Amino acid sequence: MVTGELKSKIDNLWEIFWTGGLTNPLDVIEQMTYLMFIRDLDDADNVRAKEAAMLGLPHKSIFAGEIQIGDRKIDGSQLKWSTFHDFPAAKMYSTMQEWVFPFIKNLHGDKESAYSKYMGDAIFKVPTPLMLDKIVTTMDAIYEQMEQIKSADTRGDVYEYLLSKLATAGVNGQFRTPRHIIRMMVEMMNPKANEIICDPACGTSGFLVAASEYLRDRKKQEVLFDRQNKEHYMNHMFHGYDMDRTMLRIGAMNMMTHGVENPYIEYRDSLSDQNTDKEKYSLILANPPFKGSLDYDIVSADLLKVCKTKKTELLFLALFIRMLKIGGRCACIVPDGVLFGSSTAHKAIRKALVEENRLEAVISMPSGVFKPYAGVSTAILIFTKTGHGGTDKVWFYDMKADGFSLDDKRTETKENDIPDIIERFRNLDKETDRKRTDQSFFVPKEEIAENGYDLSINKYKEIEYVPVEYPSTQEIMTELHEIEMKIGEEMQALEELLGLN
Template sequence: MVTGELKSKIDSLWEIFWTGGLTNPLDVIEQMTYLMFIHDLDESDNTHAKEAAMLGLPYKSIFAGEVQVGERTVDGVQLKWSVFHDFPAGKMYSTMQEMVFPFIKNLHGDKDSAYAKYMGDAIFKVPTPLMLDKIVTAMDGMYEQAAQLSNIDIRGDIYEYLLSKLATAGVNGQFRTPRHIIRMMVDLMQPRADDVICDPACGTAGFLVAAGEYLRENRKQEVFFDRKNKDHYMNHMFHGFDMDRTMLRIGAMNMMTHGVDNPFIEYRDSLSDQNPDKDKYSLILANPPFKGSLDYDIVSTDLLKLCKTKKTELLFLALFLRMLKVGGRCACIVPDGVLFGSSTAHKAIRREIIENNRLEAVISMPSGVFKPYAGVSTAILIFTKTGHGGTDNVWFYDMKADGFSLDDKRSPTTENDIPDIIARFHNREAEATRERTEQSFFVPKEEIAGNDYDLSINKYKKTEYVPVEYPSTQEIMAQLRDLQKKIDAEMDALEELLK
């Protein structure tokens, strides 16, 4: 969450847009997104240049030499944020309007790319040079403040805070998954260099960005020093779909800023017939919207065959099974109702995952994880598509703390189960002897099937009752008489003082 000084700087920046005449919150978020992208493009270009120099690899800056902008050829250095932010207001405005903005709109040469598709109709809406000068100065202050904060996904946190200002935020389930929860899920799944990764409800592409970061940190040699793997990483690995064009723009820019040249991010209603993907992906990471009900008419008939329901959280599970190739893995967040719901559709989807595929883990999360935007209790399901069963023992974990307070403030705390969850998940052989009274344990498939495929951890967790021995009535009465004697003595002493 954005707090303190950074929050006040973003509020001030929002106020500049508001007083300057941009009163539609979506317009403000879009314009701020473009400007953040322009700033981050300069920063990431410098970072990539330094990394290439350290590794002794060739690197050509996108700002190097003469750059083609429309029919004009301009000096690329002028397009860098670190250069034009020192220009006088009038020159900065003309540079932004006539050079920088057209440059980022056509940054990706492939006209069929997601980036070109969603930037093609982007419009620069800042009305005056003075307003732009104020915005750029305010953003420099915001980034200076952000640089002082360590281990925080500033861009993601800023998007989350901006979305909280939208009156419609949450109506469509657009709650950003907290950064540390995303990273935990990625660490649990350990993406590989040959994975094809998808998030069918990608929003700002947080899961895809985190998967890319994991590969950079843990499989750098394998991914970036192999021509085939690097091409796969840049052009074929990452796939994201969403129904909000603003989110798609943000997602495409977010991925490019994080060094992925050509992510496949597309406008698509994942649950409808316009989504033909089947047996395609080896890894799905998702927090699909729990926005209630859809009309049967717009839902893919394939999904309804498996799970006849209008509830999106159940339909998305059916979708994940369809989109995964055999052997493909999924980690997804579901509301608690999916785990124990008693409707035919609830039972059908749980049975499908358990009987016809391999359910590996159910991680129950506390209800405060999505606060202050939602207080719903959720869980993470981890399963592998086999098409022929394979579930034997399901691993359950009862997460009680995620490193932050579980109230609306979400202040950092020392209690954090996430490192323990990751360590235990990757060493499940050692979990076999754990009792049901502990924080994690195994439950055999037969027991789950006998309970209508109920996956609620409370169904299987046992509470250990420790007998408490109390003193006898005679001892308690003797203690009370002693106390009464002391009180009487003190009262007598007080009375003597008052004489």
């Protein structure tokens, strides 16, 4: 979470844009994103150079030698943030406008790549050299503060805080997924080097970035030091779709900054006939829009066969099943209503998960997880597509704390169930003897079917009532009389002290 001095610096940066004449929040976010990307390119290039030196591998910097920009050749080092941030304001402004921006727009050689598609129409909108100078100085201070915090998630948190300024939620109920929840879901799914990963409602690519970081950190040898696996990781592993071009642009830059050269990030209405993907992906990670209501005419016909509804959260579940390969896995966030809704469509999608696939886990999350953007209660569903059933028993976990207070402030706390959730999920064989009064337990498929495929944890959780013994009325009255007498004695002593007697 972004708090204190860092939050103040980001607010100050926002204020610089605002007072400088850029008042559209989307424009501000885009310009900030470009500048963060330009700075991150310099940092990432330095990191890769160090890694290559340590491993004895060749490395060619993207800033090496002379770089052709239009009809001129420029010394590549002039395009580095660490070089031009010391220039006088006027020179910095002309460097950014004439050299750096054209450079990042044409950075990716493949004109069909996600990056090229969404950077092609990028425009540098900072109006004056003085304003750019202020922005660069403030951003340097922000990065310095981030460096001091030394949390792997700080950059993501800064991004999320910036995005939170756009709106609390979009028209279809989209809102940002907290980084620690994304990371928990990725850890539970434990992606492999040969995965084909998709988020059909990707936004800024939070899930795809987290999956790429997990593979780089946990399976570096297997992913990056195997030629075939590395080529797959860079060009074929990550797929994201969204209907917001600004988010797609941010998502493409986010992935590239995190070392994925060519993610497949596409403009697409995932629920329409425009999306023809079937049995294509081995892993889906998503937090699809809630509370959206669509016109039947634009929804893919084969999704309506699974559950005829206008509710986006149900249609996305049907979509995930369709898009997964046999044996493919999904971890997705759903609003609580999906778990117990009584409509025909609600029951149909839950029945499909339980009877036609293998539903593995339902993790109930407290309503404060998405604050301050939304107070909706949510759950995580984890399932494997089998096409022929396979659900034997479903593991339920009642998350009570996620490491942050559950109010609008979301301050860090010691109470955190996330490490326990990951540990228990990875060792489900040890969960079989747990009672329904515990924080996690199994429920057999037959019982779920008997309850109309209700997946809410409260349907199955047992609460242990501990009898409390209270003193008798006579004892309470005696105690009150004693207190009354004591008050009388003390009042009399006080009156004597004050000479009122």
